[in-house]
Amino acid sequence: MSNIVYIATSLDGYIADKDGGVDWLHSIPNPEGNDFGFAEFLAGIDALVMGRNTYEAILAFDLDLERQWPYPKPVYVVSTSAVGVPSALEGKVFPLQPGSPGALVSQLAEQGHQRLYIDGGKTIQGFMEEGLVDEMIITQIPIVLGGGMPLFGELAEPQAFELVSSEVLLGAMVKNHYRRRR
Amino acid sequence: MSNIVYIATSLDGYIADKDGGVDWLHSIPNPEGNDFGFAEFLAGIDALVMGRNTYEAILAFDLDLERQWPYPKPVYVVSTSAVGVPSALEGKVFPLQPGSPGALVSQLAEQGHQRLYIDGGKTIQGFMEEGLVDEMIITQIPIVLGGGMPLFGELAEPQAFELVSSEVLLGAMVKNHYRRRR
Numbered sequence: 509m510s511n512i513v514y515i516a517t518s519l520d521g522y523i524a525d526k527d528g529g530v531d532w533l534h535s536i537p538n539p540e541g542n543d544f545g546f547a548e549f550l551a552g553i554d555a556l557v558m559g560r561n562t563y564e565a566i567l568a569f570d571l572d573l574e575r576q577w578p579y580p581k582p583v584y585v586v587s588t589s590a591v592g593v594p595s596a597l598e599g600k601v602f603p604l605q606p607g608s609p610g611a612l613v614s615q616l617a618e619q620g621h622q623r624l625y626i627d628g629g630k631t632i633q634g635f636m637e638e639g640l641v642d643e644m645i646i647t648q649i650p651i652v653l654g655g656g657m658p659l660f661g662e663l664a665e666p667q668a669f670e671l672v673s674s675e676v677l678l679g680a681m682v683k684n685h686y687r688r689r690r
Numbered sequence: 691m692s693n694i695v696y697i698a699t700s701l702d703g704y705i706a707d708k709d710g711g712v713d714w715l716h717s718i719p720n721p722e723g724n725d726f727g728f729a730e731f732l733a734g735i736d737a738l739v740m741g742r743n744t745y746e747a748i749l750a751f752d753l754d755l756e757r758q759w760p761y762p763k764p765v766y767v768v769s770t771s772a773v774g775v776p777s778a779l780e781g782k783v784f785p786l787q788p789g790s791p792g793a794l795v796s797q798l799a800e801q802g803h804q805r806l807y808i809d810g811g812k813t814i815q816g817f818m819e820e821g822l823v824d825e826m827i828i829t830q831i832p833i834v835l836g837g838g839m840p841l842f843g844e845l846a847e848p849q850a851f852e853l854v855s856s857e858v859l860l861g862a863m864v865k866n867h868y869r870r871r872r
Contacts, residue, residue, distance in 0.1 A: 518848075519826075519828075519842070519851065519868070520703060520840075520841075520842035521702060521703045521842075525848070532848065535850065636834070644701075646701075648866070650850065650851040650852060650853050650868055650871075651848050651849065651850045651851065652818070652842060652845060652848060652849045652851070653845070653848045654842070654843075654844055654845020654846065654847065654848055654849070655844050655845065658702075659702075660701070660702035660703075660834060660836070661836075662836055662837050663834065663835070663836020663837065664836065665836065666700075666707070666714065666833050666834060666835045666836055667833065667834045667836070668717065668832065668833045669701065669832040669833065669834070670832060670862065671832050671858065671861065671862050671863070671864065674856065674858050674864050676853065676856050679853065680852065680853050681853070682853065682856050682864065682866055684830070684864055686701070686832055689832075
């Protein structure tokens with residue numbers, strides 16, 4: 509089983525700015541709409557796990573959910589409160605009662621989901637705290653935000669990784685793939 | 691004139707761990723003692739500016755100062771209190787009264803120092819706050835420390851950079867060179 513983070517950060521490690529905004533993620537012109545391998549990445553995972561805040565932030569983009577929902581795999585939304593699932597997302601989005609990251613992983617493994625895409629600040633930090641992040645694919649946007657929501661939180665102990673690959677995107681962003689060194 | 695940061699960080703953006711330690715900087719075996727271009731970088735700057743903490747941390751490595759002092763250029767140590775300069779470093783290390791980063795830059799420019807290597811957490815953060823960091827060469831060590839002394843601090847406004855180059859070192863570390871977009 510493996511749990512993978514795929515995310516973009518500022519140079520100072522934020523995933524959202526002081527106002528919760530993510531417009532700066534698109535500060536590098538991408539006229540050809542390159543997805544930088546995201547579709548291929550999604551093809552290689554079994555399911556997504558994200559928190560309710562992340563889920564609602566995606567819904568707030570006001571996508572045409574029939575045509576533009578970005579995830580071809582089941583999305584599990586971890587939430588203590590009720591999660592609204594629009595009819596267009598039935599069979600695609602599933603509420604999940606919060607539990608320890610380890611318990612969530614076991615529960616999803618029982619349903620055949622071995623490779624999980626872990627998304628959202630709090631969810632990622634929870635998995636990191638338990639040492640349950642196996643891979644990280646982090647794209648660095650060349651901006652220093654000076655505040656916001658950090659990708660990483662406090663850890664009891666350092667965690668070492670190895671570099672799998674590093675790629676420059678559009679001559680501006682650096683996408684690094686790391687695997688936990690065990 | 692230009693002010694340049696050259697530093698290594700953890701993946702979560704720390705320049706020292708929770709105990710102030712930097713052993714993790716050397717966690718990647720480097721049997722040939724490659725300096726990754728540091729000597730070449732030093733050849734291209736006119737002087738260094740660092741805080742007293744950083745200066746004292748370097749002295750604490752207990753180098754043979756006649757033979758192992760790493761800087762071939764004048765080192766200005768910003769400090770309100772007296773800075774001890776061992777005799778081996780006379781003519782190499784100069785105490786500097788604190789002032790605004792802009793005032794320090796002007797003062798050093800009058801002495802012919804156009805390209806400054808800005809080092810040390812607080813000093814770098816002070817220059818960043820004033821928008822006075824023109825280039826950053828940051829090597830990322832593949833470890834998540836989970837706490838420590840961060841490279842970046844709070845900023846009033848975001849600062850955009852452009853990627854000059856990106857290089858993988860020893861198949862493990864990623865060294866990125868950024869220039870401020872003005």
